[in-house]
Amino acid sequence: AATNIGLNYGLLGDNLPSPSNVISLYKSIGITKIRIFDPNTDVLNALRNHQDIGVTVGVKNQDLAALAASQEAVKVWFATNIEPYLADVNITFITVGNEVIPGEIGPQVLPVMKSLTNLVKSRNLSILISTVVAMSNLGQSYPPSKAMFTPQGREQLVPVLKFLSQKNTPILVNIYPYFAYASNPVNISLDYAIFNTKHVVVEDGLMKYSNLFDAIFDAFVWAMEKEGVKNLSMVVSETGWPSAGNGNLTTPDIAATYNRNFVKHVESGIGTPKRPNCSIQGFLFATFNENQKPAGTEQNFGLYNPTDMKPIYTLF
Secondary structure, eight states: TTTTTHHHHHHEEOSOOHHHHHHHHHHHTTTEEESSSSSOHHHHHTTTOOOOOEEEEEGGGGGGHHHOOHHHHHHHHHHHHTTTGGSSSEEEEEEEEEEEETTGGGGGGGHHHHHHHHHHHTTTOEEEEEEEEOGEEEOSSSSSGGGGGOOOHHHHHHHHHHHHHHHHOOOOEOOOOOHHHHHHHTSOOOHHTTTTOOOOOETTEEESSHHHHHHHHHHHHHHHTTTTTOOOOOEEEEEEOOSSGGGGGGGGGHHHHHHHHHHHHHTTOOOOOBBOOOOOEESSSOOOTTSOOSSGGGOOOOSSSSSTOSSSSOOO
């Protein structure tokens, strides 16, 4: 899975192993891509001289207002948070905000993206600048070909998509079949949600869907195309399934099945019905069960137990 599968490395826990131990874990399971949600100095320092691991670094949502207001502030942010690591850390993406579009601070994303894009270009750096969005941008998502963005999604997201399209930079999307299934387990079958059937479950014109992930992915593609954005690549910045926190919908066995099948799906290179034979890049969420996230399923997306770093179920 080393080529297309990455892991999200969240830090909302007070019992997490040291970053250097976490990097060793990644090496031992062949992970070559990770995503951190802010430019954490301990993690970035631990990544020094591990250029075989590509890192996606997030700009914190609460920093967007100040950065959107001033290009000078963007330069200072970059000089403080990215510059010190350029020589020996492989920073591949900077993501401007996490799931802030659509929303109150959504309009702050594009100006920061533009400033950072100009900055990395002026330095001849190969870091890509993007943002991470959720499926809440879709007003309608079923069937996939009828998908369209909400009015606020259209207003805030489409200019970002057009900018990314000009720069040939992917949009990062969080895709969680778990949430769709958990909100409607009567009408959505578990096997369809966890890639556990080969049968066609949804027919959408010529498109035939046997798993919910593909249907959600393609819904976003259709919605982009309706706004004139064609062929923009998508990176799956988060997907996963919690192993506890919501009764019999969240067991280690179901979580293992979803994540294993997702890895297989990505490795197969078959793509989705709308984008066949187009390899998907994806990041599983998340490395650890983080005990400072909200109680319930949020704390149980991890692949590993933080205290002893033992797997919650076997994946790699």
